[in-house]
Amino acid sequence: MSSTLMIPPAVVSRVREGAVALLTTLGDKLSDATWYPEQCRPLYEQVQEQWRLLDAIGWSDEDDTGEMVEADVASIGKPLRLAVDEMTPSLEQWLGEMREDDPERPARADELRLVQQFQIQVCGAIGEQGQ
Numbered sequence: 121m122s123s124t125l126m127i128p129p130a131v132v133s134r135v136r137e138g139a140v141a142l143l144t145t146l147g148d149k150l151s152d153a154t155w156y157p158e159q160c161r162p163l164y165e166q167v168q169e170q171w172r173l174l175d176a177i178g179w180s181d182e183d184d185t186g187e188m189v190e191a192d193v194a195s196i197g198k199p200l201r202l203a204v205d206e207m208t209p210s211l212e213q214w215l216g217e218m219r220e221d222d223p224e225r226p227a228r229a230d231e232l233r234l235v236q237q238f239q240i241q242v243c244g245a246i247g248e249q250g251q
Contacts, residue, residue: 123192123193123194124190124191124192124193125190125191125193125197125200125241125242125245126188126189126190126191127177127188127189127190127191127200127238128188128234128238129184129185129186129187129188129189130231130234131234131235131238132177132178132184132189133181133184134204134207134211134231134235135173135177135200135203135204135207136174136177136178136179136180136181136203137207138202138203138204138205138206138207139170139173139174139177139199139203139206140174141206141207141210142166142170142199142202142203142206143167143170146163146166146167146170147167149163150163150164150167166199169196169198169199169202170199170202170203172195172196172199173196173199173200173203176189176191176192176195176196177189177191193245193246197242197245197246198246200242200246201239201242201243201246201248204235204238204239204242205239207235208232208235208236208239211228211231211232211235212232214228215228215229215232
């Protein structure tokens with residue numbers, strides 16, 4: 121298991137998008153669980169994990185430097201995996217819905233390929249099998 125992982129600049133914004141989507145889902149789940157502290161604690165821990173990921177990669181596109189982001193696998197490997205897993209099906213769906221002659225299709229296909237390759241790297245770094 122590797123101790124660090126380099127996140128390519130082309131993937132950072134999609135990881136961020138996945139983290140934000142997960143935070144939205146976790147917020148909804150927390151709202152439903154407010155009367156049950158035993159349910160709230162694990163959800164809040166997951167929120168904190170996504171916050172740590174966003175602290176590492178930047179909270180907005182304005183934080184992007186255009187360089188690789190070094191990620192400590194021990195502290196953000198799990199939330200990184202969840203964020204990438206969140207985005208991959210969305211990217212697959214978007215590509216599938218594009219017309220074959222759409223001029224942006226090749227760029228979107230490349231983006232999907234990069235995210236899928238990174239997903240494999242994340243799985244390897246945290247010692248899990250890929251999807």
